[in-house]
Amino acid sequence: MKEFWKGAVKLAQTLWYEELQTCVICGDEGDLVCPTCTTDYLHPELGRCRSCGKLLLNEKTNCLDCEAGRGPKHLDQVTAWGHYSGGLRDLIQNVKFEARPRRLKEIARPFTNWAISQLPAVDGVMAVPMHASRLAERGFNQAEVLASAIHWELGLPIIEGVERSEATPPQMLLSRYDRLHNLKGAFIVREPRSIIGRTVWLVDDVTTTGATLEAVAEVLRSSGAKAIYGLCLAAGMEKILVPLGD
Amino acid sequence: MHFFLTLNKDGSVGFSPFQERINQDSKVTSYLCAPLSYATIQAIQEQLQQRDPFGFWDKGFSRKDPKHQILKILKGFGWNASDLTWKENSPSLEFGQDSLEDEDQAHEKDKEVEKAFNRLTMGRQLSMGDLRRLARQLKSQDEDIKKLAQFNVEQGSATWVPAVKPVGNGWQCQRCGEREVEEWPSQYEMAATCRSCESIGPSTSLGVLYRDVRSLLEGPSEVIFQPHWELTEAQRIASEQVFEFIKDPCQETALLWAACGAGKTEVCFPSAAWALKEGKSVLFAAPRQDVINDVAPRLQRDFPDYPLQVLTGTSSVKFQGGGMVLATTHQVLRFWRAFDVIFMDEMDAFPYQGSRALEWGLKHALRQGGKILYLTATPSSEGLKAVKQGKMQLIRLPARHHRTSLPVPMWEKSRHTIAPNGCTGAWVSQIKSLRIQGPVLMFVPKISWIDPWIKCIQRCFPSWCVDGSYSADPERSSKIERLRQGEFDLFVSTTILERGVTLPGIQVVVLEADHPVFDERALVQMAGRVGRTRECPAGSVLFLSARMTPAMRTAVRWIEEQNRLAMELGLIDA
Numbered sequence: 001m002k003e004f005w006k007g008a009v010k011l012a013q014t015l016w017y018e019e020l021q022t023c024v025i026c027g028d029e030g031d032l033v034c035p036t037c038t039t040d041y042l043h044p045e046l047g048r049c050r051s052c053g054k055l056l057l058n059e060k061t062n063c064l065d066c067e068a069g070r071g072p073k074h075l076d077q078v079t080a081w082g083h084y085s086g087g088l089r090d091l092i093q094n095v096k097f098e099a100r101p102r103r104l105k106e107i108a109r110p111f112t113n114w115a116i117s118q119l120p121a122v123d124g125v126m127a128v129p130m131h132a133s134r135l136a137e138r139g140f141n142q143a144e145v146l147a148s149a150i151h152w153e154l155g156l157p158i159i160e161g162v163e164r165s166e167a168t169p170p171q172m173l174l175s176r177y178d179r180l181h182n183l184k185g186a187f188i189v190r191e192p193r194s195i196i197g198r199t200v201w202l203v204d205d206v207t208t209t210g211a212t213l214e215a216v217a218e219v220l221r222s223s224g225a226k227a228i229y230g231l232c233l234a235a236g237m238e239k240i241l242v243p244l245g246d
Numbered sequence: 247m248h249f250f251l252t253l254n255k256d257g258s259v260g261f262s263p264f265q266e267r268i269n270q271d272s273k274v275t276s277y278l279c280a281p282l283s284y285a286t287i288q289a290i291q292e293q294l295q296q297r298d299p300f301g302f303w304d305k306g307f308s309r310k311d312p313k314h315q316i317l318k319i320l321k322g323f324g325w326n327a328s329d330l331t332w333k334e335n336s337p338s339l340e341f342g343q344d345s346l347e348d349e350d351q352a353h354e355k356d357k358e359v360e361k362a363f364n365r366l367t368m369g370r371q372l373s374m375g376d377l378r379r380l381a382r383q384l385k386s387q388d389e390d391i392k393k394l395a396q397f398n399v400e401q402g403s404a405t406w407v408p409a410v411k412p413v414g415n416g417w418q419c420q421r422c423g424e425r426e427v428e429e430w431p432s433q434y435e436m437a438a439t440c441r442s443c444e445s446i447g448p449s450t451s452l453g454v455l456y457r458d459v460r461s462l463l464e465g466p467s468e469v470i471f472q473p474h475w476e477l478t479e480a481q482r483i484a485s486e487q488v489f490e491f492i493k494d495p496c497q498e499t500a501l502l503w504a505a506c507g508a509g510k511t512e513v514c515f516p517s518a519a520w521a522l523k524e525g526k527s528v529l530f531a532a533p534r535q536d537v538i539n540d541v542a543p544r545l546q547r548d549f550p551d552y553p554l555q556v557l558t559g560t561s562s563v564k565f566q567g568g569g570m571v572l573a574t575t576h577q578v579l580r581f582w583r584a585f586d587v588i589f590m591d592e593m594d595a596f597p598y599q600g601s602r603a604l605e606w607g608l609k610h611a612l613r614q615g616g617k618i619l620y621l622t623a624t625p626s627s628e629g630l631k632a633v634k635q636g637k638m639q640l641i642r643l644p645a646r647h648h649r650t651s652l653p654v655p656m657w658e659k660s661r662h663t664i665a666p667n668g669c670t671g672a673w674v675s676q677i678k679s680l681r682i683q684g685p686v687l688m689f690v691p692k693i694s695w696i697d698p699w700i701k702c703i704q705r706c707f708p709s710w711c712v713d714g715s716y717s718a719d720p721e722r723s724s725k726i727e728r729l730r731q732g733e734f735d736l737f738v739s740t741t742i743l744e745r746g747v748t749l750p751g752i753q754v755v756v757l758e759a760d761h762p763v764f765d766e767r768a769l770v771q772m773a774g775r776v777g778r779t780r781e782c783p784a785g786s787v788l789f790l791s792a793r794m795t796p797a798m799r800t801a802v803r804w805i806e807e808q809n810r811l812a813m814e815l816g817l818i819d820a
């Protein structure tokens with residue numbers, strides 16, 4: 001399976017530099033990610049909440065939820081490439097619901113560059129696993145495709161050994177409380193040997209509350225992982241609180 | 247949607263989308279726990295068939311283990327043995343079918359849903375996404391709709407088909423026929439996504455199509471046909487020929503070649519009425535949405551009580567029953583052997599890529615022994631060739647209702663290249679004289695010319711009201727409305743206008759008529775804008791260019807030919 005991707009990526013890499021360069025998000029001619037999409041969706045100038053990856057509009061290091069202790073606790077840091085909105089959201093939904101995993105390969109390089117600039121070096125990269133029945137329906141796990149893209153770009157080994165034990169309702173449809181409790185027991189470590197003492201980037205496509213990353217991080221931690229960093233394509237943005245009174 | 251492969255008591259290889267049902271099925275001895283795509287199931291069945299065309303399962307000749315064979319095939323597709331485990335089936339008989347009868351009310355509702363499902367899926371080819379949408383429309387669960395679909399498959403009134411299927415060394419989308427697909431490595435094997443028909447939802451090798459093979463209509467019925475118009479002499483002749491064609495069991499396709507503005511659509515209405523009464527289903531198809539939008543109200547008016555399904559664009563429309571459908575290209579792909587009669591309007595005016603999908607769609611939407619009538623003002627060379635070879639019948643409609651001949655384009659040779667840099671050409675005075683006859687519609691070959699030409703004409707004729715538009719112009723509809731009201735002296739446009747837009751007294755100029763974007767069809771259509779009303783039945787068409795192209799020559803020849811035929815048949819007054 002991984003071999004397949006490698007071949008496919010190689011093919012895509014040789015093809016795309018000869019072809020006309022178009023923006024991977026909006027399709028306009030020019031850069032790999034055009035300046036408009038960079039400004040509108042990636043917001044490289046904004047900080048990310050260290051605990052949950054949310055984009056922050058102020059100078060703080062954590063969002064209010066995480067400051068109040070309502071965020072993930074087993075991750076050393078989380079970062080997201082961009083804001084889950086507009087063209088970036090369309091891209092991710094197109095990949096997942098219209099069976100276009102190849103589009104993820106196109107963003108491999110800028111996404112990996114962002115990861116290197118934000119996160120410390122690690123022993124390997126791991127994808128948030130998907131349940132077998134959903135995998136059969138969709139045919140691919142977008143998180144795995146992203147992990148293999150990073151593997152290909154950086155030569156980082158892929159670490160496996162965690163499984164998703166049951167199909168849980170999609171996180172998007174649940175309330176914040178339910179999201180955090182929906183995932184109890186959802187992930188199981190099959191091979192603790194591949195995890196003990198390791199440092200990993202834990203990859204997923206979208207994070208909203210950080211609950212999925214947290215659930216995986218929890219079982220990794222209990223299997224002896226040394227450091228766990230969450231890495232996502234997109235995250236939410238912290239809402240600006242308008243101060244009352246003066 | 248995925249399926250489980252089953253080994254049955256009688257030695258056959260079957261499948262079911264429902265694991266829990268397999269557990270209750272006493273015919274199944276064991277099944278494969280890994281969920282498979284329908285494409286894979288089909289490939290396994292085909293390969294087993296090839297290895298043993300005589301069906302050794304039944305006769306027990308072979309000592310080969312079917313499980314072993316199946317695993318070998320799957321490994322060939324790229325599967326790992328560790329992902330494939332068999333489960334022995336020991337159905338528990340406690341859950342008999344009788345237990346379902348308990349709740350009467352729920353049962354009643356199920357019956358309603360089943361009836362509606364069957365009424366709305368006859369003759370359809372639906373993706374999983376379509377079925378899910380149908381489930382929402384029927385206020386039912388996805389699983390229940392899937393069960394109804396699977397039941398019909400088991401009864402033989404429908405089949406499952408892999409949405410994208412491996413064919414030879416490549417793939418083919420079974421919904422639109424496209425062979426150039428986007429391939430990607432799925433978890434277990436190579437997969438492919440079709441981009442050509444993605445506008446009506448994804449089609450992939452992991453997905454499945456539900457193909458219902460029943461006819462849209464169950465038999466003859468009462469149909470009220472009240473035409474609100476009277477056919478002209480020319481239309482009456484053509485209409486009779488269309489009727490003969492529809493009834494003739496020997497002819498499959500015919501071409502109705504009509505003059506621009508001669509009213510070719512109405513010519514088909516009496517035949518459509520006859521077909522519906524006979525229990526034959528009818529499709530009006532067109533590549534462009536504006537054509538459908540033009541025809542729909544006229545059909546509705548003349549068939550006052552008949553349920554008309556109008557499916558346009560890419561928007562998801564409500565599922566509806568009935569034997570008469572109006573649809574644009576991609577919507578046709580949602581039907582399977584559904585129609586006895588197809589009226590295909592302006593197929594060759596199809597301006598975008600994807601006409602291959604349209605052809606595939608038409609072919610598969612037609613029932614066995616069904617008929618296609620192509621309606622056009624500008625036949626394709628393939629169409630004319632088929633007529634010449636006797637493969638297709640030709641029906642002509644050469645005259646407009648007002649019995650005046652079609653305006654024949656005049657060519658004004660330009661010595662200089664035509665560019666909007668000051669109106670120095672001698673033809674400026676000709677535009678001026680055209681304006682005396684009526685408002686002028688000026689066609690240009692590129693969007694970038696619209697603004698400079700508006701300015702240029704404005705400079706030459708400061709008192710004129712001048713504007714212009716292109717197809718993606720956000721203000722297009724309001725401008726077209728003002729044009730129709732006669733508010734402009736001159737209007738610059740890149741495309742032939744939407745169907746159904748009639749401009750009284752309009753005169754036409756085509757700038758750089760030798761430009762490659764202007765083929766003979768575009769030229770005939772643009773010229774066809776002139777003289778469409780009874781009040782202003784004549785007018786002028788001017789082609790301006792440095793050269794005379796074959797396309798221009800053909801366009802003029804076609805128009806002259808229509809006039810000659812109309813004259814011969816006494817359909818126009820000299």
Ligand SMILES: [Zn+2]
Binds near residue numbers: 025026027033035036
């Ligand atoms: Zn862009």
Ligand SMILES: [Zn+2]
Binds near residue numbers: 053063065071
């Ligand atoms: Zn946070």
Ligand SMILES: [Zn+2]
Binds near residue numbers: 444
């Ligand atoms: Zn297709």
